[in-house]
Amino acid sequence: MTEKTVSEIVERCQALYDDLNFTSAREWKAAVPGRKVISYMPVYVPRELIHAAGMLPLGIMGGGDNLEVIHGDAYYQSYICRIPRSTIELGVSGRVDFVDGMLFPSICDVIRNLSGMWKMLFPDVYSKYFDVPQTYKDEVGGVFYTGEMREFLEDLERIGGRKITDDDINASIAVYNENRKVMNELYALRAAEPWKAPASEAYLVMRAGLVLPVEEHTQLVRDYIAAASAATDRPMKDNSRVVLTGMFCEQPPLNLIKSLELSGCYIVEDDFVLVSRWLIGDVPTTGDPVHNLSQAFLHSSMSTAAKYEPNQEEKGQFLVRAVRDTGAEGVIFASTSFCDPALLDRPILQNVLKRADIPFIAFKYAENSGQMQPIREQAGTFVDSIKLWSAA
């Protein structure tokens, strides 16, 4: 069997990323009569349940910088982030007309209200605001969350016209455990040797997981890791290692990630496409799967501004740990303009970093930001200052 090269894999991922008609998902659906596709917005939904129903979970991360928003702007006033505009654009322009359901995870007030807008605009398509607990006691948030997941399962059974068994879900959990495992391996490779697996490539590899069947994506990540690890033409540069945070919802344009790399950053940790790595560690594949997924959400999941942190001492420590674990030298706060959760969280997180003596910078972006020069200059200066101070 011929092994795939890095450029072949990245090229394929780039094509999937650029395709705003979601052709691969359309083809998956058309391949077998009766197949269904359930899409979701960023942060977290339990994709295992959709997979267990035999459906394709399809990640919709806004329109990016290649989508001209024509209709979407008519739905939002000036002071609102871009992702809901471009998501509406995807909807009204028919680009997601093959989708059988759309999930709106609990991120912020904008996405929450978008769930109602979707109901009004597409009354014949299943749409659900996917609420998650913000309290993490088993008997309180846990019971609520299992209740919500069971209601969602009933909806999926109705849409799919078949019963979803615990065995189905456990099998899907195993498949997603495997996917998270390879994603974590990819992140470990990038943290260890970021010159071999640059963030701009790792990002595309990860994004492919939003549109491909999970099994296929797991293989793709494996192929990429093998090819990138073996690459001999990627020398190490005198870059600074940084953690990038604040990008959990509206995604940055790819050029922004590339610009940060060009300015001298090795991005060794980030919060892109959190759904891919949300649950930490394996979820058990025996017993009550809904309970197990709930436990994983409550007690072993990523931190982000879309979640309440009940413990003041723990607030922001995920970021400090990310810096320590990856050997990063600084943090870049990159938030979407008008992103309430990220921007309100930022001062608290900055204070945590100050106390931990970790340098940081902050800027804002939109998914269609085109002007990278100021960001490149800011990041370059930051990297220079890290080098200067670490040398002193």
Added chain:
Amino acid sequence: MRPSVVTAKAEDVLKDASMIKQKEMMAKHYERLSSAPETGAKVASTFVPGNLNELIMCFDLVNNLPEVNAIQSGLRKQSGSYIMEAERAGHSEDVCTYVKSDIGMMMKGNIGPNGKKLPDPDVLLLSYTGCFTFLKWFELLREQYKCPTIFLQTPYMADGKVTPNMVQYMVKQFKETVIPTLEEVSGVKFDIDRLREYLKKSAQAEDDLVYILETGKNKPSPIDAYFGGIYYIGPIFGAFRGTDDAIDYYKFLREEVDQRLLKGLGPVTPDGPMAEEKYRLVVEGPPNYTSFRQFWKMFYEEGATVVASSYTKVGGTYDYGFRHDPDRPLESLAEYCLGVYTNRSLPMRIDMLSDYINEYEADGLLINSIKSCNSFSAGQLLIMREVEKRTGKPAAFIETDLVDPRYFSAANVKNRLESYFQMVEQKRSGKGAAA
């Protein structure tokens, strides 16, 4: 006999007697709050939508509402400098101005509207209802005050219904977290009969509030349900629900409104009684507070009365039948939180506004879209279009901010309002197409 209109010389504006009474109540409350360090009273900071005043009172805690403080700062033209102070300290220009006004006020010594320092809270009761920003706001305050923070999550009513799972979740939070922590902070044992008593009183005041708000259906409307409505909702949405003071206030207000109704009078404005009711409007969204009087004037000078508003439902949708119920105390508190306006889905909000236009025989819908409030504002353009479609009445959209004076452009707002009134006229004269 109670005077229905009195002159408040200090501010050179006319106020209803009820407004004076309400102002006195608020002053008394702020006095109680600022004297807490001397009296030994403990303070719970919490939010307006979904506030648990009855429960807080069960623990002898005094209720402090950061949003109301921000409003007071806005009305007193102080919020602008507070916001700048917060932005200088690293807060983004993009986020909620209530938060920045509150943080800035804290940074400048936390001086309340009575000129005295407000006490640090003993507990932050994070009643997360219909606004994600609340969650972050109290994380920011917790960092500063380092006091216990109780979290109460209200699930969003996305599908237009309250499910048993939602109510059970909230009741469990009350039993396992909210009440035990309030007991611990206050040192007062929870007494459910005391709660029942307060809830009974709440329901009594709520009956009168609904009566008052529904008088807007009369022609002319004896109330302004937006600008005047701000005064009407103060006691019940704030620190007085469940008290005898609230019952007395709403009885008093009801009599006052009835007097005007009997005489066929419109609402009282800062410049005197409303002359002629030329336009009847339904308004969606909060008002601007930094230019409150100027904003109001743009309406009453044109003869526009707001007959119903969504803002008067942020602290409870009583006109849709909800009453606090002493027989189901915790469930009732849960249902109250679930039902507040901003916790309702967009389709529910559209239904409500369309109903108001029809039931109150309004000429149309005006949306005041708030720059920094996504909870209200995200999606309002769709609301506008849908309400227009359903009712056949014209709608208009203006943009201001809650308490950031930088985002109130008087000329722009006035222009848009004047255009809107012309649109209403055209519609009336049968030139609907032009609208």
